[in-house]
Amino acid sequence: MADEQHKHEEHIDEMSSHLLPAKATILAPGHTFATVTDKISAVVLSRDTPAAWLIATGGFGLLAVWLLFATAYQLARGIGIWGVNVPVAWGFAIVNFVWWIGIGHAGTLISAILLLLKQKWRNSINRFAEAMTLFAVMCAGYYPVMHLGRPWLAYWLFPYPNTMGVWPQFRSALVWDVFAVSTYFTVSLIFWYQGLIPDLATLRDRSQNKAGRIIYGILAMGWRGSARHWKRYDSSYRLLAGLATPLVISVHTVVSFDFAIALVPGWHTSIFPPYFVAGAIYSGFAMVLVLAIPIRRIYGLDDFITIKHLDNCAKLMLATGEIVAYGYIIESFMAWYSGDIYDRYVMLDRMGGKYAVFYICLISINVFFVQVLWLRRIRTSPSLLFIASVIVLAAMWLERFVIVVQSLHRDFLPSSWAMYYPTFWDITQFLGTIGLFAFGMLMFIRFLPMISIFEIRELLPEAHVTLQEAD
Amino acid sequence: MRELPIWGLIAEFTSAADLALATRRAREAGYRRMDAYSPFGIEAVSSELGFEYTRVPLVCLLGGILGGLGGFFLQYWIHVLNFPQNIGGRPLNSWPAYIVVMFECTILGASLSALLGMLALNGLPQPYHPVFNVPRFALASKDRFFLAIESADPKFDIHNTFRFLQGLGARDVQEIPN
Incomplete structure (x- = not known):
């Protein structure tokens, strides 16, 4: 009997030698399934909260509270507290x-397109990048709703049977936007939640207190890691990635339609959809870096978010930045080439008019400054990359400011020309949304695994099993 | 259904490769009512279980088609049937303008059905499952790999199956209380 068992073990050893391990390069060496699990879940399950987290939560939390106050004030007073007026009715x-x-x-x-392209390095940053998406879309959604003037009637945007007998106008780009943004939020939430399920099960099994076990247990829905479940899970995960890919391209395209479908000079151009999508990804990677660099430092996660990740994000930022630069060139060229006096005038005014300083700033950053990312030294230095990313975020904000405000302030009729100046409320509400965004991210970091544990396990060579054909 | 004293036996392995091999051996030995548990998905294990095909893509496709058609007919019904408006003599069924909303509804329908279809086919949420009665099973979400053979399997025999699992190089074999 013992002999038979021995023979069997020998057979297994022999079979094991045919297993082919794959190579991992984006994870510090020396990790096992256990250390990966412990290190990431410790951030959530530990009782020690870093002082930096408490300070940041306090500061950004105050800003978020200010947003609540400003919102209440606006609900009482209306959008007159903003600097918007005809002709610049869109403003901040x-x-x-x-x-x-x-x-x-x-x-x-990061979560969808890079998954389909089998870019394994995404496994370390997809979770918090998706959380970033959710909070950013919340902050984005706040504005058009408040801008309605009567935000309590925002549900009129959705087609629902009502006693007034009226419906949304589906030929309007603004209604497309409602559908695009709400679908984007829902699908991002679904994708993020599905990714969380196995990690929630890990937290459920490892939580030291009853509340944690109950809450994570409910959220994990009884996930037990069955092979059949994993198979369906994987299928659904890839399908969601495939669906999110065209979706993300469509969302900023539809946002650009808000402008491009209109006849306003400076808006009515067909370069807008690709140029908006590239600009979105460009600024998004800047935000990923702005979040990732302090997080990996404070939580000591350099093993999972390595220099390689920062380098790759910076490269993508550079690549999309070049597309944006191309967009600027085509935009100005088409204004001249169209021969349309209004288009030409708006472009010249953009370069030399009252808001020219912003245009010059954004061009010098997005076209010239961003080229520093060609230097490996910058891409692999976390602090320099952090500074560069903040500058890029500011420049992309200026780009949108110039597109929205400068185009509107020089309309077809000189009699309707006017300047736009933001008010105290415009500026502090914007700071308030930054507070809301950061506060949301901080809560997420504290209560949910910010790095996908099961996907990091998959990066380990021993996770890859290839059996020989059945004998 | 007759009440079985235990739900089954569970063997613990320390590597994904051991689990894949053990699954193959168990299948070759004729066991069918079994399942493997791991902290991440292993393609080789689900194929060894003979589970090659899932209906998740089909559910997703149907959801997408329903969403797309729903999106189109929502707009058609509103702009052509329920509330026709002549705007600058344009046709009521100006379908190119409906594409964006149709597209968004397609993605929404397909995504919701991919997630809900996956959960429904997996029988989740499922608060109770006998494998959770094994204390060491908590490691299935960390770094251990498990193979469970149900007592409802026709070939199941507590002594033989126990010895069989031990023979597969399991670190430990335990009973799963019902």
């Missing part, structure tokens, strides 16, 4: 909307 609200929703795009690109 739409600038911030486009900026925030653009930031979300990098999250979906």
Whole structure:
């Protein structure tokens, strides 16, 4: 009997030698399934909260509270507290909307497109990049709703049977936007949640207190890691990635339709959809870096978010930045080539008019400054990359400001020309949404695994099993 | 259904490769009512279980088709049937303008059905399952790999199956209480 068992073990050893391990390069060496699990779940399950987290939560939490106050004040007083008026009726609200929703795009690109392209390095940053998408879309969604003037009637945007007998106008780009943004939020949430399920089960099994076991247990829905479940899970995960890919491209395209479908000079151009999508991903990667660099430092996660990740994100930022630069060139060229006096005038005014300083700033950053990312030294230095990313985020905000405000302030009729100046509320509400975004991210980091544990396990060579054909 | 004293036996392995091999051996030995548990998905294990095909893509496709058609007919019904408006003499069924919303509804329908279809086919949410009665099973979400053979399997015999699982190089074999 013992002999037989021995023979059997020998057979297994022999079979094991045919297993082919794959190579991992984006994970510090020396990790096992257990260390990966412990290290990532410790951030959530530990009782020690880093002081930096408490300070940041306090500060950004105050800003988020200010947003609540400003919202209440606006509900009472109306959008007159903003600087918007005819002809610049969009102002900060739409600038911030486009900026925030653009930031979300990098999250979906990392989680969906890079999954389909089998870019394994994405496994370390997809989870928090998706969370970033969710909070950015929340901040984005806030603006058009408040901009409605009577935000309590926002549900009129959806087609529902009502006693007034009226419906949304589906031929309007603004209604497309409602569908695009709400679908984007829902699908991002679904994708993020599905990714979380196995990790929630890990937290459920490892939580030291009853509340944790109950809450994570409910959220994990009884996940037990069955092979059949994993098979369906994988299928659904890839399908969602395949669906999110065209979706993310469509969202900023539809946002650009808000402008491109209109006849306003400076807006009515066919380069807008690709140029908006590239700009979105460009600013989104800047935000990913702005979040990843402090997080890996504070939580000591350099093993999982390595220099390689920062380098790759910077490369993608550079590549999309070049597309954006091409967009600027084509935009100006087409204004001249169209021969349309209004288009030509708006472009010349953009370069030399009252808002020219912003245009010059954004061109010098997005076209010239971003070229520093060609230098490996910058791409592999976390602090320099952090500074570069903040500058890029500011420049992309200026880009949207110039598109929205400068185009509107020089209309077809000189009699309707006027300047736009933001008010105290415009500026502090924007800071408030930054507070809301950061506060949301901080809560996420504290209560959910910010790095996908099961996908990091898959990066380990011993996770790859290939059996010989059955004998 | 007759009440079985235990739900089955569970063997613990320390590597994904051992689990894949053990699954193959168990299948070759004629066991069918069994399942493997691991902290991440292993393609080789589900194929060894003979589970090659899932209906998740089909559910997703149907959801997408329903969403797309629903999106189109929503707009058609509103703009052509329920509330026709002549705007600059344009046709009521100006379908190119409906494409964006149709597209979004397609993605929404397909995505919701991919997630809900996956959960429904997996029988989740499922608060109770006998394997959770084994204390060491908590490691299935960390770094251990398990193979469970149900007592409802026709070939199941507590002594023989126990010895069989031990012979597969399991670190430990335990009973799963019902």
